[in-house]
Each structure stands twice: as structure tokens, then as C-alpha cells.
Amino acid sequence: MADSAQVPTLVYLVTGGCGFLGEHIVRMLLEREPRLRELRVFDLHLSSWLEELKTEGAGPVQVTAIQGDVTQAHEVAAAMAGSHVVIHTAGLVDVFGKASPKTIHKVNVQGTRNVIDACVQTGTRFLVYTSSMEVVGPNTKGHPFYRGNEDTPYEAVHRHPYPCSKALAEQLVLEANGRKVNGGLPLVTCALRPTGIYGEGHQVMRDFYHQGLRFGGRLFRAVPASVEHGRVYVGNVAWMHVLVAQELEQRAALMGGQVYFCYDKSPYKSYEDFNMEFLNPCGIRLIGTHPLLPYWLLALLAALNALLQWLLRPLVLYTPLLNPYTLAVANTTFTVSTNKAQRHFGYKPLFSWEESRARTIHWVQTMEGSAR
Numbered sequence: 317m318a319d320s321a322q323v324p325t326l327v328y329l330v331t332g333g334c335g336f337l338g339e340h341i342v343r344m345l346l347e348r349e350p351r352l353r354e355l356r357v358f359d360l361h362l363s364s365w366l367e368e369l370k371t372e373g374a375g376p377v378q379v380t381a382i383q384g385d386v387t388q389a390h391e392v393a394a395a396m397a398g399s400h401v402v403i404h405t406a407g408l409v410d411v412f413g414k415a416s417p418k419t420i421h422k423v424n425v426q427g428t429r430n431v432i433d434a435c436v437q438t439g440t441r442f443l444v445y446t447s448s449m450e451v452v453g454p455n456t457k458g459h460p461f462y463r464g465n466e467d468t469p470y471e472a473v474h475r476h477p478y479p480c481s482k483a484l485a486e487q488l489v490l491e492a493n494g495r496k497v498n499g500g501l502p503l504v505t506c507a508l509r510p511t512g513i514y515g516e517g518h519q520v521m522r523d524f525y526h527q528g529l530r531f532g533g534r535l536f537r538a539v540p541a542s543v544e545h546g547r548v549y550v551g552n553v554a555w556m557h558v559l560v561a562q563e564l565e566q567r568a569a570l571m572g573g574q575v576y577f578c579y580d581k582s583p584y585k586s587y588e589d590f591n592m593e594f595l596n597p598c599g600i601r602l603i604g605t606h607p608l609l610p611y612w613l614l615a616l617l618a619a620l621n622a623l624l625q626w627l628l629r630p631l632v633l634y635t636p637l638l639n640p641y642t643l644a645v646a647n648t649t650f651t652v653s654t655n656k657a658q659r660h661f662g663y664k665p666l667f668s669w670e671e672s673r674a675r676t677i678h679w680v681q682t683m684e685g686s687a688r
């Protein structure tokens with residue numbers, strides 16, 4: 317990438333740029349990448365905020381909205397022609413059985429293959445991939461991953477289509493590092509592994525909030541408070557993507573082919589206790605210091621939900637929050653403690669825990685249908 321502090325020259329493409337994380341990446345790039353000339357936002361479904369951004373919020377940067385499908389190689393290649401950096405965040409995030417395993421594989425694995433091939437074909441040299449903590453675990457055996465880092469040994473065994481697809485896609489991205497792209501220069505790739513992301517726009521948080529409202533401002537504890545979950549604020553995940561994209565050229569030898577967990581100063585808590593950091597100030601209480609139902613009963617209900625999903629599939633899509641996979645993930649400690657991103661490219665969280673919390677609470681309070 318040419319160093320051009322004065323004249324913006326760079327063209328970025330963000331796949332999945334209209335999603336929860338994608339929107340934050342798009343806005344962060346506009347705020348924090350002064351070398352940006354054009355920002356291409358590629359997504360299956362284009363959002364209305366993009367139109368507003370194009371007309372008002374982008375300053376001198378040209379924002380180009382591209383409605384496209386990562387599973388269609390020609391669409392990806394056409395969108396990518398002439399771009400310098402790709403942030404590939406598009407993906408099918410489904411642990412509830414909304415999509416078939418085949419579709420999840422197609423979008424997450426074939427889609428990623430198409431992005432890599434398009435880099436090679438069009439001569440795009442820098443690829444940042446949004447992977448996931450799920451590539452590591454929790455594994456099917458429920459082994460805890462406690463304050464682990466990128467080098468912590470862990471038996472990564474997956475059966476669920478989502479983590480399987482993310483693991484395969486990440487592998488493709490890492491193996492592509494060093495491949496010659498059109499023009500003869502090497503591709504530089506990197507994968508970021510967020511833990512559970514939270515913040516403005518988080519759909520699962522929205523669901524929990526509305527469920528709490530339906531139950532008269534109450535949620536019932538389902539997971540022991542002792543099970544810790546790694547969580548990271550969406551603004552910090554977006555900032556990490558932008559920083560990696562900015563540093564990949566200068567530090568290609570160090571960063572190329574590497575994985576980085578996304579982390580910040582969010583506290584380690586159980587999934588539910590963490591959510592209460594935001595939902596409590598919005599009028600929702602978590603009932604019980606221990607799970608109200610014993611684990612065996614929850615496991616039975618989860619299995620029943622899975623059976624119902626299968627039986628009802630020809631008639632209706634039944635996708636409850638509780639299924640054997642979500643129960644297992646929610647009940648397994650998975651926390652990260654690392655400074656690899658700081659050592660390799662100087663990452664420091666842009667948002668403190670207090671700011672991340674305040675922003676998320678504000679979002680819940682102003683959400684459509686909120687109690688205020």
C-alpha cells in the first residue's frame with residue numbers, strides 16, 4: 317500500500333458490511349483510515365443506513381454499495397477488481413438451525429474460497445478474515461478453555477456445522493498466505509478470532525431483552541454463574557480489523573498467516589451475568605443465584621427442542637435459543653487472555669469497558685419496543 321498521508325488512494329472492500337460487525341467495521345474505516353479513497357460494501361442484503369452514509373456521512377470517501385453473494389465467484393471477483401484490501405466478514409452465523417449445514421458450508425467455506433480466488437485473480441494483496449473463537453472451542457467434550465491464548469494447547473473437536481465451517485474457512489485463509497496474486501506479488505492474509513461479540517446491534521442481546529420484557533422484566537438463570545465466557549465489544553473488534561488491515565503491508569513477515577484472538581477489558585462472567593450488565597439498567601432482573609432447572613432437565617429440553625425442530629421442519633422453522641449445542645457452549649468456560657495483537661501490531665482497545673457498557677446500555681434503552 318502506498319504511503320499517502322495527503323492524497324487518499326486506497327480502495328477497501330468489506331464483505332458482509334451490512335451485518336452487525338460489518339457495519340461497525342465500515343464506520344470505523346471511515347473514521348480511522350485517512351488513506352481511504354473508496355469503500356466498497358458488499359452484502360447479500362444492503363441496509364438503509366448505507367444510503368444515508370453515502371449521501372451524508374462519508375466525507376470525501378466514495379462509498380459503493382454492492383449487492384452480491386459470496387457464493388457466486390464472479391460476483392466477488394467483479395466487486396474486488398481494483399481493491400487493495402479485503403475485509404471478509406460475511407458469514408452465516410447460525411447455531412440455532414435456521415439454515416441447513418449445506419448452506420452454512422457453502423456461505424462460510426465456499427464463500428471464503430471465492431474471496432481468496434478473487435484476490436489472486438484481481439491482484440488484491442491484503443486479506444483480513446473474521447474467524448471465530450469457535451474455531452478452537454468449546455469442543456464437543458466440554459473441556460474448559462480458561463484464560464487461554466493463541467498458543468494454548470486445546471483439543472479442537474467440532475461436529476456442529478457452524479464451527480466446522482469457520483475452522484475450514486480459517487484454514488483456507490491461512491494457507492493462502494504467500495500465494496502469488498495477479499502481478500506476481502504475494503498475498504498477505506490474517507485471521508481474527510472474536511470471542512462472543514456484544515454491542516449496538518447484537519441480535520441475541522435483543523432477543524434476551526424482549527424475552528425479559530415478555531416475562532414481566534425477569535429472566536431465569538439457566539447457566540451456573542461459575543462458567544466464564546469471553547466477550548468482546550463490537551467497536552474493539554472493528555478497530556482490530558482496521559488496525560490489522562493498516563499494518564499488514566509493513567509487518568507482512570510477522571503478521572502474514574497469523575491468527576489473533578479479539579479481546580478487550582470486558583470482564584469475565586457467565587453469559588447471562590454478562591448480559592445483565594446491560595439488561596439490568598434497562599429494567600430486567602435475572603432470577604436465581606443458581607440455575608432454576610437442573611442441567612439434566614435443560615439437556616432433556618434441549619434434546620426435545622432438537623427433535624421438534626426436526627419433526628416440524630417440513631411445516632415450519634422452529635429455532636429456539638435452547639438446543640444441545642447452545643446449551644453446551646453456554647455451559648463451558650471459554651475465556652481468552654493474550655497480548656499477541658498488542659505485540660504484533662500495537663493493538664490497544666479503543667473503547668474502555670465503561671464506554672463499551674455505556675454504549676450498549678444506551679442502545680438497549682433506545683431500542684424499538686424498549687421499556688423506556
Ligand SMILES: NC(=O)C1=CN([C@@H]2O[C@H](COP(=O)(O)OP(=O)(O)OC[C@H]3O[C@@H](n4cnc5c(N)ncnc54)[C@H](O)[C@@H]3O)[C@@H](O)[C@H]2O)C=CC1
Pocket residue numbers: 331332333334335336337338358359360361384385386387405406407408409423427446447448449482509510511512513514
Ligand atoms: N456475532 C458473534 O458473536 C461472532 C461473529 N463472528 C463472525 O463475525 C462475522 C460477522 O458476524 P455478525 O456480524 O455477527 O453476523 P451478521 O449475520 O450480523 O452479519 C453477517 C453479514 O454477512 C452477510 N452475508 C451472509 N451471507 C452472505 C452471502 N452469501 N453473501 C454476501 N453476504 C452475506 C449478511 O447479510 C450479514 O450482513 C461472521 O463471519 C461470524 O462468523 C465471530 C465471532 C463471534
Ligand SMILES: CC(C)CCC[C@@H](C)[C@H]1CC[C@H]2[C@@H]3[C@H](O)CC4=CC(=O)CC[C@]4(C)[C@H]3CC[C@]12C
Pocket residue numbers: 409411447448449450511512513520538539587637638641642643645646
Ligand atoms: C438458554 C441457553 C442455556 C443459553 C443460550 C445462550 C446462547 C444462545 C449463547 C451462549 C454462547 C453464545 C455463543 C458464543 O458467544 C460464541 C459464538 C461465537 C460465534 O462465532 C457465533 C456466535 C456464538 C456461537 C454465540 C451464539 C449464542 C450462544 C450459543
